[in-house]
Amino acid sequence: MTRDDARALDRADPLARHRNAFxxxxxxxxxxxxxxxxxPRAVLPASDDTLQRRWGERLIRSWNExxxxxxxxxxxxxxxxxxxxxxxxxxGDTTSTHLFKAIVAALRRDPARRTVVSExxxxxxxxxIAEGAxxxxxxxxxxxxxxxxxxxxxxxxTALLLLTHVHYKTAERFDLADWTARAHAAGALVLxxxxxxxxxxxxxxxAAGVDLAVGCTYKYLNGGPGAPxxxxxxxxxxxxxxxxxxGWMGHAEPFAFEDSYRPAAGMRRWLVGTxxxxxxxxxxxxxxxxxDVDQAALARKSAALFTILADAxxxxxxxxxxxADPAARGSHISFRHPQAYAVTQALIARGVIGDFRAPDxxxxxxxxxxxxxxxxxxxxxxxxxVIADAAWRDPAYATRxxxx
Amino acid sequence: MTRDDARALDRADPLARHRNAFxxxxxxxxxxxxxxxxxPRAVLPASDDTLQRRWGERLIRSWNExxxxxxxxxxxxxxxxxxxxxxxxxxGDTTSTHLFKAIVAALRRDPARRTVVSExxxxxxxxxIAEGAxxxxxxxxxxxxxxxxxxxxxxxxTALLLLTHVHYKTAERFDLADWTARAHAAGALVLxxxxxxxxxxxxxxxAAGVDLAVGCTYKYLNGGPGAPxxxxxxxxxxxxxxxxxxGWMGHAEPFAFEDSYRPAAGMRRWLVGTxxxxxxxxxxxxxxxxxDVDQAALARKSAALFTILADAxxxxxxxxxxxADPAARGSHISFRHPQAYAVTQALIARGVIGDFRAPDxxxxxxxxxxxxxxxxxxxxxxxxxVIADAAWRDPAYATRxxxx
Numbered sequence: 001m002t003r004d005d006a007r008a009l010d011r012a013d014p015l016a017r018h019r020n021a022f023x024x025x026x027x028x029x030x031x032x033x034x035x036x037x038x039x040p041r042a043v044l045p046a047s048d049d050t051l052q053r054r055w056g057e058r059l060i061r062s063w064n065e066x067x068x069x070x071x072x073x074x075x076x077x078x079x080x081x082x083x084x085x086x087x088x089x090x091x092g093d094t095t096s097t098h099l100f101k102a103i104v105a106a107l108r109r110d111p112a113r114r115t116v117v118s119e120x121x122x123x124x125x126x127x128x129i130a131e132g133a134x135x136x137x138x139x140x141x142x143x144x145x146x147x148x149x150x151x152x153x154x155x156x157x158t159a160l161l162l163l164t165h166v167h168y169k170t171a172e173r174f175d176l177a178d179w180t181a182r183a184h185a186a187g188a189l190v191l192x193x194x195x196x197x198x199x200x201x202x203x204x205x206x207a208a209g210v211d212l213a214v215g216c217t218y219k220y221l222n223g224g225p226g227a228p229x230x231x232x233x234x235x236x237x238x239x240x241x242x243x244x245x246x247g248w249m250g251h252a253e254p255f256a257f258e259d260s261y262r263p264a265a266g267m268r269r270w271l272v273g274t275x276x277x278x279x280x281x282x283x284x285x286x287x288x289x290x291x292d293v294d295q296a297a298l299a300r301k302s303a304a305l306f307t308i309l310a311d312a313x314x315x316x317x318x319x320x321x322x323x324a325d326p327a328a329r330g331s332h333i334s335f336r337h338p339q340a341y342a343v344t345q346a347l348i349a350r351g352v353i354g355d356f357r358a359p360d361x362x363x364x365x366x367x368x369x370x371x372x373x374x375x376x377x378x379x380x381x382x383x384x385x386v387i388a389d390a391a392w393r394d395p396a397y398a399t400r401x402x403x404x
Numbered sequence: 405m406t407r408d409d410a411r412a413l414d415r416a417d418p419l420a421r422h423r424n425a426f427x428x429x430x431x432x433x434x435x436x437x438x439x440x441x442x443x444p445r446a447v448l449p450a451s452d453d454t455l456q457r458r459w460g461e462r463l464i465r466s467w468n469e470x471x472x473x474x475x476x477x478x479x480x481x482x483x484x485x486x487x488x489x490x491x492x493x494x495x496g497d498t499t500s501t502h503l504f505k506a507i508v509a510a511l512r513r514d515p516a517r518r519t520v521v522s523e524x525x526x527x528x529x530x531x532x533i534a535e536g537a538x539x540x541x542x543x544x545x546x547x548x549x550x551x552x553x554x555x556x557x558x559x560x561x562t563a564l565l566l567l568t569h570v571h572y573k574t575a576e577r578f579d580l581a582d583w584t585a586r587a588h589a590a591g592a593l594v595l596x597x598x599x600x601x602x603x604x605x606x607x608x609x610x611a612a613g614v615d616l617a618v619g620c621t622y623k624y625l626n627g628g629p630g631a632p633x634x635x636x637x638x639x640x641x642x643x644x645x646x647x648x649x650x651g652w653m654g655h656a657e658p659f660a661f662e663d664s665y666r667p668a669a670g671m672r673r674w675l676v677g678t679x680x681x682x683x684x685x686x687x688x689x690x691x692x693x694x695x696d697v698d699q700a701a702l703a704r705k706s707a708a709l710f711t712i713l714a715d716a717x718x719x720x721x722x723x724x725x726x727x728a729d730p731a732a733r734g735s736h737i738s739f740r741h742p743q744a745y746a747v748t749q750a751l752i753a754r755g756v757i758g759d760f761r762a763p764d765x766x767x768x769x770x771x772x773x774x775x776x777x778x779x780x781x782x783x784x785x786x787x788x789x790v791i792a793d794a795a796w797r798d799p800a801y802a803t804r805x806x807x808x
Contacts (some may be wrong), residue, residue: 051628061757128650130666224681272501276683278682
């Protein structure tokens with residue numbers, strides 16, 4: 001591919017018009033939107049309004065003027081991105097806290113089933129939180145097995161299959177419907193973590209029959225650093241499952257100030273404490289972009305961007321650990337290199353921001369809303385240059401710890 | 405007291421200079437800073453810098469440029485307000501989530517002790533969360549008793565005494581050292597909720613020997629709606645107690661991406677997921693005000709403001725349910741009235757924002773950093789007018805539900 005080829009693709013790109021919705025710094029090709037999405041321009045006036053008018057002027061009255069319903073309102077905005085009903089998603093807390101609540105709740109559904117099954121190498125907080133959650137339910141245990149042993153690990157003691165839809169390192173994607181059906185065939189529930197797939201690939205929880213899901217909003221949804229996460233509970237489970245972190249915002253009548261906890265109906269019972277309204281306001285502005293995004297076009301462009309970088313990586317001799325089949329991956333591409341950290345730093349020095357994942361992975365995010373084909377083509381050229389020039393051998397690139 | 409008397413007090417007020425640190429709306433006397441503190445002016449440039457430069461320009465690199473340490477840095481800023489060491493406080497999550505973590509951890513310290521003791525009428529989330537937390541520890545139970553039965557409820561089965569320092573409704577204040585000593589005498593730990601006392605009254609956890617504490621930052625600390633809460637764990641307990649909500653941010657090496665959870669040393673183990681950086685940035689700017697506040701002057705002015713409103717309430721014939729002794733209360737004043745909701749609305753219509761607490765309490769916050777004596781004197785005059793004119797009988801004032 002040449003630069004002109006990439007430009008031709010950009011001219012025909014139906015998603016190109018979304019780029020201007022983001023404030024992208026000059027001179028940077030940002031291939032880390034899968035870790036922290038960039039700033040949507042609409043966040044600035046929304047934040048200003050929340051600070052100056054809603055907080056500054058309206059003060060406490062703003063709780064009655066939209067704040068109290070923000071968790072449900074933002075949940076309804078995310079719902080179409082995962083194929084859920086607007087009353088099946090709520091926003092607040094962190095992905096980790098949502099995981100804890102959902103795992104404990106799932107374990108309590110059937111006392112005869114005591115095992116949570118998950119994948120070795122799953123995103124760490126999923127496994128760490130599962131460790132903590134099983135410690136809160138008598139007799140419960142966590143079974144962590146390799147991907148190819150998952151099917152055999154499901155049995156009549158399995159309460160929950162806990163999987164991350166798209167792998168944070170390799171971008172491998174589980175078949176949502178297939179693995180949901182496998183869990184159900186074993187009599188278990190399934191809890192999906194969509195952190196690396198929501199906004200990156202099409203998701204349909206209703207068609208797949210998903211029971212529970214969580215997801216991060218600061219990656220492909222561009223909600224801002226540490227933006228509040230979402231929780232999905234299928235309507236059929238909403239009355240049966242209970243939130244173990246039973247805070248007042250999940251009470252049936254929070255402002256009745258009763259001593260005893262009575263869970264709210266529907267998704268509101270999954271709320272815990274008072275969510276950050278400043279964080280919610282930023283996320284709400286970021287979510288508005290999605291009302292207008294064609295998910296099929298998104299998937300097509302993600303695949304086109306992947307091909308450009310995959311070709312560049314192949315030309316540079318880098319082994320790619322992301323599946324070649326678009327249906328079997330998310331929207332990032334990962335290469336192995338023995339000095340992946342130094343390579344990442346050398347790319348950053350040339351204006352290409354990707355990230356490193358220990359011990360030897362260079363991870364590059366492909367976010368079709370604001371990356372052009374030409375951006376990704378240039379990144380590929382720079383990747384080839386860095387590898388060919390051995391720029392990554394410069395010890396200066398290995399001195400700082402990457403944190404993402 | 406006359407308006408001139410109030411103005412004379414304002415001229416001599418060493419805290420008057422802090423008023424300009426806040427953006428207060430024209431025509432409003434804000435007596436609800438105990439529920440949602442007003443906007444500190446410094447939040448605006450801090451938020452703008454976080455959005456435009458740190459998020460917008462620096463993007464993922466900002467995690468290495470201060471974000472990752474925000475929970476500890478903000479904890480260290482709060483520590484002096486409660487008499488803690490800078491390494492004993494951390495910020496993130498909600499008060500409710502911190503309560504959950506601390507209660508479960510305290511129950512696990514000694515398997516021979518199974519009871520959490522708390523007060524009937526405590527702030528609801530404290531009791532609701534305690535209900536959920538005892539459900540996560542085999543054999544544990546929650547004993548909720550009236551204030552005058554608390555002393556007798558402590559026995560050799562008590563694992564934890566859970567108290568709110570200043571009562572959200574009446575403003576009654578527990579003697580911190582005395583009740584901490586009572587818990588210890590019974591062999592129990594104590595967990596204090598400082599939500600209605602931090603920034604309102606002097607607190608010294610070190611002198612009192614407090615084990616655990618949590619607190620809200622959106623009331624007297626003015627961190628913004630739903631601002632992240634803090635958790636205090638005395639250094640002597642930091643190695644022994646473990647966080648049941650064991651998320652990756654509390655791992656010893658979060659970016660080593662290990663399957664197994666290993667808790668970080670010190671306070672970092674109490675982190676769960678990625679905290680909202682937008683919320684943290686606002687709170688950090690708000691906390692900077694406190695570096696320069698004389699806590700003794702704060703307590704003196706709170707007492708003076710209380711006297712002005714107490715006298716006005718007495719003149720209006722309203723029973724006051726807040727203790728007359730300044731050492732036995734926080735920094736708000738509550739009156740009973742059979743139509744307290746309508747009275748609250750009638751005051752709001754006259755520019756005095758306080759709040760209603762079911763079933764019959766009018767609650768008015770006295771926040772010495774930004775209220776003048778004249779403000780509070782005028783609020784007292786308006787309170788007398790509303791009661792005398794029976795303006796609260798207007799049915800228009802009883803139609804909207806107050807939410808705070």
